[in-house]
Amino acid sequence: MSSSLTTRILTAVVALPILICAILFLPQMNHLAFAIIVILCNAVGTWELHNNILKKKIDVPFTGYLGILLPVIELINLNYIHIDGLIAFVLSAFLGFAFFVEVIHGAKDNFKGSIERIAATCLTLCYPSLFMVYAVKLCFLHSGPNAILVFLGIVFGSDSMAYFSGMLFGKNNKGVVKCSPNKSIAGFIGGTIGISLLMAILVAIFPGMLNVTPLKMFLIALPTSVFGTCGDLFESMLKRSAGVKDAGIVIPGRGGMLDCIDSLSIAIPVFSMFFEILV
DSSP states (O other): OOHHHHHHHHHHHHHHHHHHHHHHHOOHHHHHHHHHHHHHHHHHHHHHHHHHHHTTTOOOOGGGGGGGHHHHHHHHIIIIIOOTTHHHHHHHHHHHHHHHHHHHHGGGGTTTTHHHHHHHHHHHHHTTHHHHHHHHHHTTSTTTHHHHHHHHHHHHHHHHHHHHHHHHHOTTSBOSSTTOTTOBHHHHHHHHHHHHHHHHHHHHHOTTTTSOOHHHHHHHHHHHHHHHHHHHHHHHHHHHHHTOSSSOSSBTTTBSHHHHHHHHHHHHHHHHHHHHHHO
16 A cells, blocks of 8 residues: 555544544534634635645735635624625625726736736635535534535545546546546446435435435435536646646645545535425
8 A cells, every 4th residue: 555545544534533523523503613624624725726826827916815704704694694695795895806906906017917817816716715605504504414424425425436436447438537537437427326326325224314315315416426526627627727736735645625625615505505405
């Protein structure tokens, strides 16, 4: 077993129990402990993205960091303020402020790089922060910790099943997506269909897990898994564009925080939507 794989396994053995314990044993204040973990992960991920954009020689102003506040604002809103659509208003205000800053900031190069800077700022404002807003919303779903654990199980389970399906059946169908040439069609099918069937079976065996039928669980898990894969591919594209192997170095064996939350970030809104509709 390679040293990098060993480090990756050890990191998972340490990190996953901490996360699960925070979800199961610290439910106070609508799972505040889990929400704090989400906010910290989002802040580190935003910082990593900003650093990778700088490697493209794009001088992104400080306004991109404002996205870090979005999950914090949503947590405060859901606990105390209760204004529908508040995040949309806040994000619009942040974007407007970023545009104004570029009007001033862009004069230094006669606005030749303004479009690139604004595009990079918009990306940093929205990714992963806007998606992680929905991770905070998970804390307030009526099924409590079960919904959070099911979501994590779908994304992590899909990734594991895709890995093993790709190893067994993906040798001749790799390279379909250029940004991640090791991904295979067999891995994608095995991950998405496999975890969807498994979650449906688990719900049939343990009906009290989410109080949902196996068919509805399948319909929740399938798009969640698909968008989780999209998140992984999107992050691979960003890293290739920046010319880096990993988004950062903060997670031993995994690379950066974005390398850990890429699938989760893109899948969270999809899971939340289907959960609200079907459960």
